């Protein structure tokens with residue numbers, strides 16, 4: 215198993231740059247890894263297309279820097295065509311099987327740890343990440359508006375060349391940078407350091423490669439982060455619009471950051487996959503299970519995010535077949551949800567009960583009293599109402615680690631998100647909701 219590289223120094227430098235001016239902000243998907251059904255990262259890292267190591271130049275903003283509004287001819291991605299030079303030996307493309315889960319890593323660069331120290335109002339989920347997939351790999355001439363908010367989960371939207379695979383909160387609920395020179399203004403870093411047991415951990419977007427992607431093809435996953443500047447604080451998720459100044463809440467400035475990660479789609483039993491084969495491999499060595507059974511008690515730096523592996527659409531959008539007028543999400547899936555609806559710029563540092571509101575069962579902030587903010591008012595508050603909060607991940611998982619059983623489901627009938635059963639049979643059941651249950655205990659969260 216490989217853990218992701220710690221780049222605290224680079225993070226600090228980037229963040230100082232990012233916060234120096236309101237117009238500069240950066241994030242791009244930079245590496246990827248397979249996830250076993252229990253949420254453990256497995257195998258080697260793969261990279262993004264035409265990877266630039268530690269490179270600020272990797273960042274691709276839509277609309278281009280200096281502009282507020284997306285125009286129809288603004289391009290989707292920096293990456294350009296996919297060719298022989300796109301994945302040099304030191305930054306290879308990841309091989310995956312149809313139906314595999316993958317995590318796409320990115321640095322939060324202060325947009326989680328210190329988002330509210332900036333002057334402008336940003337959504338509480340720290341923006342929404344939309345993940346689109348296509349086998350049409352040449353994205354060099356593709357316009358942003360022809361893909362974003364056009365491609366749908368059923369693949370019929372827009373020009374029909376790709377589909378919406380998932381929506382995620384940019385704040386995955388555990389990622390944080392090392393404490394930068396400018397300090398831990400909200401208390402987020404100290405809080406997350408406690409429950410992750412690491413100085414810094416990259417953010418991730420987890421996504422399932424569709425089960426019907428042909429073996430032998432290359433599947434391009436386009437990562438689109440909507441980091442809109444809004445007209446008020448406390449908005450849970452950004453509205454999905456290209457218009458500025460309209461609606462409530464209104465977008466004052468469109469800010470998207472995009473990137474592309476390609477996957478080589480191999481036979482589900484291929485050697486290159488190592489011991490954990492694809493979910494449709496039926497050979498004797500098959501380790502696939504018919505559903506995600508997330509083991510919570512494992513190191514934060516090498517596990518996926520249970521909320522993401524339980525629900526492809528943490529943000530419900532009409533494009534995913536939900537009957538909603540605009541994006542919406544259950545607050546329980548949003549870290550720091552207590553500040554939703556608070557239309558004043560938040561007072562920092564945050565008290566313990568805000569820091570404790572996380573989207574990962576068991577991943578609660580320190581109990582009252584251990585709170586770095588020293589907020590008197592919180593001393594009497596109960597600890598996070600989470601029965602699993604007492605035992606946090608240690609550096610090595612115990613063999614009896616808690617297993618979070620996720621009964622997945624928040625998928626409308628119109629959207630085919632296939633569930634694979636052992637032996638490769640497919641089913642696409644309609645759904646109601648997602649339930650988290652830590653084995654042997656009561657339901658810890660559901661939405």
Ligand SMILES: *[C@@H]1O[C@H](CO)[C@@H](O)[C@H](O)[C@H]1NC(C)=O
Pocket residue numbers: 250251252253254256490501509511512611615
């Ligand atoms: C998860 O599954 C993989 C593959 O079977 C295994 O290597 C890993 O140890 C498991 N992780 C945990 C925490 O049980």
